[in-house]
Amino acid sequence: MHTASWHSVGMTLDECIKCNVCTTYCPVAAVTDKFPGPKYVGPQAQRFRECGQIKSPDISVDYCSACRVCNEVCPSGVKIAEINARAKAQIVADRGIPIRNWFFGRNEQLGRIGSIAPQIANLGFHNPFSRLMAEKIMGVARHAPIPHWSTEGSFRKWFFRTPRLKSDKKVVYFHGCSTNYYEPQVGKAAVAVLEHLGYEVIVPPQNCCGLPMLNNGEFRAGEKLYRDNLAKLLPYADKGLPIVGTSVSCVLVLREEASEMLDIENDQTRRFRSALWDMSEWLRDLLDQGKLDTNFRELKMIVPYHVSCQARAHRMGRPSLDVMTLIPGLDVREGNAKCCGLAGTYGYKAEKYDIAMEIGEEAFRFIRAQGDDVKFTTSDSEICRWQLEHGTHKDCRAPIEIFAAAYGLYDLDRRRLLVER
Amino acid sequence: MLDLIVIGAGLTGLIAAHTAARAGKQVKIVTKGLGATHWHAGSIDVLGYYPNSATPVQRPLETVRDLTRARPQHPYAILDGTLSDALKNFVALAQELGLPYAGAANDGDNLWLPSPVGAARPTFLAPRAQLAGDLRRPEPMLIVGLRGMRDFYPELIAENLNKQGHRARAAFLPLDLITERHDSNTVHLASALDDPARRMKLAAELKKIFQPGERIGLPAILGLDAHAVALDDLQAQVGAPIFEIPTLPPSVPGVRLTNALRHRLRQLGVRVEINADVIGFHAEKDRVLWIESDASGRPLKHRAEKFLLATGGILGGGINSDHTGKVWEVVFNLPLTTPHDRGEWFRARFFDPAGHPIFRAGVPVNREFQPVDANGGRVYENIWAAGNILAHTDPILERSLEGIAIATGMATARSACNLKP
Ligand code: SF4
Ligand code: SF4
Ligand code: SF4
Numbered sequence: 001m002h003t004a005s006w007h008s009v010g011m012t013l014d015e016c017i018k019c020n021v022c023t024t025y026c027p028v029a030a031v032t033d034k035f036p037g038p039k040y041v042g043p044q045a046q047r048f049r050e051c052g053q054i055k056s057p058d059i060s061v062d063y064c065s066a067c068r069v070c071n072e073v074c075p076s077g078v079k080i081a082e083i084n085a086r087a088k089a090q091i092v093a094d095r096g097i098p099i100r101n102w103f104f105g106r107n108e109q110l111g112r113i114g115s116i117a118p119q120i121a122n123l124g125f126h127n128p129f130s131r132l133m134a135e136k137i138m139g140v141a142r143h144a145p146i147p148h149w150s151t152e153g154s155f156r157k158w159f160f161r162t163p164r165l166k167s168d169k170k171v172v173y174f175h176g177c178s179t180n181y182y183e184p185q186v187g188k189a190a191v192a193v194l195e196h197l198g199y200e201v202i203v204p205p206q207n208c209c210g211l212p213m214l215n216n217g218e219f220r221a222g223e224k225l226y227r228d229n230l231a232k233l234l235p236y237a238d239k240g241l242p243i244v245g246t247s248v249s250c251v252l253v254l255r256e257e258a259s260e261m262l263d264i265e266n267d268q269t270r271r272f273r274s275a276l277w278d279m280s281e282w283l284r285d286l287l288d289q290g291k292l293d294t295n296f297r298e299l300k301m302i303v304p305y306h307v308s309c310q311a312r313a314h315r316m317g318r319p320s321l322d323v324m325t326l327i328p329g330l331d332v333r334e335g336n337a338k339c340c341g342l343a344g345t346y347g348y349k350a351e352k353y354d355i356a357m358e359i360g361e362e363a364f365r366f367i368r369a370q371g372d373d374v375k376f377t378t379s380d381s382e383i384c385r386w387q388l389e390h391g392t393h394k395d396c397r398a399p400i401e402i403f404a405a406a407y408g409l410y411d412l413d414r415r416r417l418l419v420e421r
Numbered sequence: 422m423l424d425l426i427v428i429g430a431g432l433t434g435l436i437a438a439h440t441a442a443r444a445g446k447q448v449k450i451v452t453k454g455l456g457a458t459h460w461h462a463g464s465i466d467v468l469g470y471y472p473n474s475a476t477p478v479q480r481p482l483e484t485v486r487d488l489t490r491a492r493p494q495h496p497y498a499i500l501d502g503t504l505s506d507a508l509k510n511f512v513a514l515a516q517e518l519g520l521p522y523a524g525a526a527n528d529g530d531n532l533w534l535p536s537p538v539g540a541a542r543p544t545f546l547a548p549r550a551q552l553a554g555d556l557r558r559p560e561p562m563l564i565v566g567l568r569g570m571r572d573f574y575p576e577l578i579a580e581n582l583n584k585q586g587h588r589a590r591a592a593f594l595p596l597d598l599i600t601e602r603h604d605s606n607t608v609h610l611a612s613a614l615d616d617p618a619r620r621m622k623l624a625a626e627l628k629k630i631f632q633p634g635e636r637i638g639l640p641a642i643l644g645l646d647a648h649a650v651a652l653d654d655l656q657a658q659v660g661a662p663i664f665e666i667p668t669l670p671p672s673v674p675g676v677r678l679t680n681a682l683r684h685r686l687r688q689l690g691v692r693v694e695i696n697a698d699v700i701g702f703h704a705e706k707d708r709v710l711w712i713e714s715d716a717s718g719r720p721l722k723h724r725a726e727k728f729l730l731a732t733g734g735i736l737g738g739g740i741n742s743d744h745t746g747k748v749w750e751v752v753f754n755l756p757l758t759t760p761h762d763r764g765e766w767f768r769a770r771f772f773d774p775a776g777h778p779i780f781r782a783g784v785p786v787n788r789e790f791q792p793v794d795a796n797g798g799r800v801y802e803n804i805w806a807a808g809n810i811l812a813h814t815d816p817i818l819e820r821s822l823e824g825i826a827i828a829t830g831m832a833t834a835r836s837a838c839n840l841k842p
């Protein structure tokens with residue numbers, strides 16, 4: 001028996017049998033010459049990066065989008081994406097970080113600043129001229145689907161403003177920075193569902209999970225964020241409370257990616273990990289225990305479901321699908337596309353925007369193929385949702401919004417709660 | 422509750438899942454990665470060499486009869502005469518999937534097809550696109566490579582064919598006939614040839630270099646999704662028989678077969694859970710209740726009535742070993758037939774016709790393909806094993822890999838689900 005997750009990343013490169021399965025499925029290598037593929041930049045180039053050497057032998061690894069499709073298909077359990085992430089960190093350590101990537105890493109601060117005066121911030125940032133300048137000066141792709149600051153105020157503001165259900169059954173909610181500043185509706189839907197199920201929701205202080213920094217090779221800064229969250233949330237885990245998140249990517253980072261990439265597995269990180277849940281995964285667990293209220297109302301529609309690469313990286317099956325299939329009338333269609341292309345901050349970079357759109361085409365095509373009367377699509381990751389909306393001009397909703405609608409709590413069209421407490 | 426979980430997504434697992442799902446059973450595949458089918462030549466070997474003999478087999482189905490008499494524990498012997506029906510079923514299935522297969526003109530003979538280095542390999546059934554490469558045909562061959570494409574050397578192939586008395590000559594065409602990219606793998610090239618315009622360019626050049634009476638051998642990249650059309654189209658435009666020579670991995674004929682089977686499985690409602698590395702299971706008495714796969718938060722449980730083990734042998738990863746000489750079956754830790762002493766694993770010569778004893782390590786089974794212990798007692802009442810993990814055969818050496826995969830895949834699925842043949 002082996003526990004792959006705790007297997008040291010570096011060790012796995014010796015398991016590579018050079019079969020090229022990863023290269024076959026890598027969505028980036030499929031569309032550009034700039035990236036030779038996972039086998040070459042991963043297990044192969046890694047041989048030249050070892051031994052404390054400072055200079056990385058190649059920089060093409062920068063074109064890896066961190067989507068982890070390679071890990072998923074590798075028959076030998078090589079942790080290719082993690083090898084690549086570490087190589088990127090080596091490049092950053094060697095050459096410093098481009099200013100743009102520094103900004104991408106600070107999504108949370110951007111969120112906070114913009115939400116002070118969201119209308120002005122949106123206007124200031126989301127106009128063709130600023131976007132053009134951002135592309136020219138910083139290399140931020142002009143057409144990429146950068147989210148708008150929510151004009152209804154942050155999620156946390158709403159949460160603490162309204163009276164909340166008290167109960168013996170308690171759940172801790174991790175909202176992440178996107179939900180807080182860009183899509184507070186997702187957080188409201190989550191709270192509504194949890195309270196509907198009779199749980200008291202606790203929203204402790206928390207910060208960005210660190211994903212954007214880790215993806216851009218800023219390991220030190222990313223580690224600080226991870227440790228801050230650990231300190232803030234571990235006490236709840238130790239009290240036996242589940243910590244549930246609606247952003248699959250944040251949960252992935254907190255649960256596994258950060259500690260693995262940074263090589264800080266210990267008893268604390270393990271306790272933290274086992275308290276963390278993806279929202280749909282947690283609902284599915286209730287279902288398995290016979291405790292989920294399955295009294296859903298009918299939602300008569302076709303909903304194409306894009307399985308985001310981060311949802312797949314959890315290796316937890318398809319919990320959103322498992323729960324959505326219980327909703328009467330709902331025809332959920334699982335797509336097969338490997339990645340939407342945006343992959344964290346990848347598709348926001350000017351030199352990578354076209355690559356990202358070409359990668360996304362597979363997902364867009366799938367959605368278009370489901371017919372014109374499709375009104376909503378769904379995906380577990382906010383990043384995917386923005387990219388799918390950008391590529392298909394159809395609204396994309398989080399699974400939790402669909403659950404909230406099926407409980408009669410939420411208006412999917414207008415994206416708001418039907419009943420405020 | 423699922424009727425059957427198949428562990429492994431190689432040819433054995435895919436065929437087994439298909440057999441059960443087509444009969445209306447609820448089936449899921451759980452697999453660590455995508456594997457063997459991607460380095461698979463696409464052809465179906467049944468028996469190329471009798472064990473311990475260097476003389477190739479002429480008529481495999483007849484020789485299998487001798488084999489089953491001489492070796493009653495060989496998987497073919499356990500199949501008890503169902504091999505040829507299984508092969509017929511496979512041919513019918515492949516036809517339905519749009520990837521027709523056929524055997525030698527003299528029904529029952531092995532075909533002799535050129536390998537990627539121009540060696541002759543015996544095989545029983547081949548995809549239509551490989552048939553014109555049969556080395557017993559008299560027409561001289563023109564082997565065409567694309568300059569800049571990795572791992573395909575027409576001169577080497579032609580020279581080796583000449584040495585064996587087959588008339589062949591080599592030619593090169595430029596790679597940019599079919600792609601603008603400088604670095605592509607075989608799957609990318611195949612998908613480029615799905616495009617009729619690129620095929621037209623290739624056909625025009627082939628026409629210039631081939632001499633009447635020749636047949637043309639190309640690397641196996643003639644289309645991915647539109648393969649059947651691509652082949653017909655090229656042959657018609659060039660006016661010569663064209664055949665594919667399988668390449669080093671990723672091998673497109675294997676990828677086509679995998680894609681087609683997975684597509685069919687999706688239509689039948691079979692979920693393929695990839696990146697699900699089985700790390701444990703739970704049994705009560707002699708009944709397995711669930712298996713657990715590694716996941717980011719907590720192991721994921723998969724429950725079913727029956728489990729079918731199709732994880733492959735030492736090369737496929739179903740059997741693992743360490744430097745101390747320990748050898749184990751990775752999912753259920755089943756009893757194995759293994760050489761006792763590590764010193765006996767390998768013979769002195771790499772290409773020893775008797776093969777290396779370690780590759781005969783496998784799971785011994787009863788007449789229903791249920792794993793047994795050293796005394797012949799069934800280990801678990803609801804487990805079956807199929808394919809390359811079975812004991813008492815060395816399928817690589819015998820060239821019996823796909824015959825065993827297909828026939829035991831079908832037989833075990835039937836046995837597990839009580840289906841009539
Ligand atoms: S899929 Fe895994 S084993 Fe195969 S080449 Fe890639 S890293 Fe190596
Ligand atoms: S993580 Fe994605 S982009 Fe990077 S090498 Fe793997 S498959 Fe390719
Ligand atoms: S946005 Fe999504 S599927 Fe897409 S890159 Fe994301 S995570 Fe991957």
